[in-house]
Amino acid sequence: MSAATGLSLGLALCARCRQVSALDPAAAVAADRASSCPRCGAELSPRKPRSLARSLAYLVAAIILYVPANLLPVMHTTTVFGVEDDTILSGVRVLVQSGSWPLGALVFFASIVVPLLKIFSLSALLLIAGRGSMRLRMQATRLYRLIEFVGRWSMLDVYVITLLVGLVQIRSLATIEPGIGAIAFGAVVVCTMLATLCFDPRLLWDGIDAAAAATRPAAASAGIRPLPHVDAA
């Protein structure tokens, strides 16, 4: 298989309209002058700008916020029997104990597994970007798609808290106040989503052509382009 890439051909894909255009080498050298897509006018760059640095910044913020998000209470429930504080984890425990374990498992997945998965996966992606065998790069790309897809579901607990606070305001029965942990938790979700959005999966594949060219000299890297597989509607 040939491995001509946009980067090796001096081409860039517009992130907005998917038009392929030639990168102006002069613009690439003068980093302050970005080229723009001739069709839609979007800023054109072969990779998302400062992808690794931005992604890392959001990831570090998420890791720091993860501590208060799990230690501080997300809800205070006041009933005639007294005040009770709930953290993210105790909320899951209550669900499981009240008999609805499938729902408990779901919330456990969305609130505990997904944020951890995102933090560990992003760390791994940032570490191995541009390195490794073909197989590793493929698996890393799959991991990226997975966290891009499931990332939003960790907002679940934020919505549960919002609704409980909005609804349980009957003095004679119970009132629920939001806790400071809820803000931290929401911030973790936002930061991990931003880190994923900033990460450019193409960085995972960079450098593989050089590695392939070293083992398979010449010829292959020029001209021949494989036809993509097309699904019917």
Added chain:
Amino acid sequence: MLTLCPQCDLAQELDRLAAGARAHCTRCGAELGSGLHEDRDGLYAFLATAAVLVVLMNAFPLVEMRSQGATHATTLLGAVLELQQRGMTALALLVALTTIAGPVAEIGFLTVLLMPDRLRLLEPARGRLVGVLQQVRPWSMVEVFMLGVLVAIVKLAALAEIVPGPALWACATLIIVLSLLKTRVRPEDFWAWSQGGPA
């Protein structure tokens, strides 16, 4: 037509795709492009439905709680304002952005972008509008919100009688309509549309 994979940058030759067909990268399997849905009238119908559903979802109560003769219902906005009054302005903003502003913006921008070409209102602004739409979409989370409401209902079921409100049904339907729209309209297709055929 030469194209580059958006996820691994591999250069590949891509033919014009039939409506609804999708092409995938030979190396990493990412979607390279999709065939244009020509049926714009169908999209208008979906958009009109979505707009009505968003209004219903915001105008009616989501859930009602009944206990010992006392009832308390809340709308989406009501719950957001309750959060804000309890000093959680940042959290209230996050919820409002992802459940109210997100879907409204998604539907609004799509409507403007899909307006008949002969109006030619926004030729210069089209690029920017598509850019905004692409940035808004990940933050529109109606489906996650719906699941959150269901979890809250189960949590409260032990405490009091819970009655789902009309907004909950609107929300469930909106999820379906929005996901249909999402599979049918790719923001990057708008240029093919404005050129009236193959890109």
